Amino acid sequence: xxxxxxxxxxxxxxxxxxxxxxxxxxxxxxxxxxxxxxxxxxxxxxxxxxxxxxxxxxxxxxxxxxxxxxxxxxxxxxxxxx
Numbered sequence: 001x002x003x004x005x006x007x008x009x010x011x012x013x014x015x016x017x018x019x020x021x022x023x024x025x026x027x028x029x030x031x032x033x034x035x036x037x038x039x040x041x042x043x044x045x046x047x048x049x050x051x052x053x054x055x056x057x058x059x060x061x062x063x064x065x066x067x068x069x070x071x072x073x074x075x076x077x078x079x080x081x082x
Contacts, residue, residue, distance in 0.1 A: 005029055021046045 007030040011017055017033055024031035024045050031046040038053065051059070064072055 007032060010034075 008020060008024055009032050011020060011033075012035045014035065014037070017035065021031050021033075021043060023029075025043070028045065031043075032049060033046065034049040036050055036053070037048050060072070060074070063069075
């Protein structure tokens with residue numbers, strides 16, 4: 001921290017993210033992430049910029065209603081970001 005680190009951004013990997021978040025809390029350095037977090041626990045020095053799953057679900061529902069869709073398929077990859 002002697003070089004003036006102001007914040008840490010990332011990573012996208014959830015396991016590494018938890019480790020980085022722990023280090024940032026120990027050193028009082030803000031931690032910003034932009035990844036899906038299925039365990040949204042309030043963290044003192046971490047901010048996740050990715051919308052919560054609840055907000056994503058509402059957005060999909062609103063889009064379907066707006067476009068008058070009756071069916072939709074969502075395709076995803078389990079190893080996202082690897």
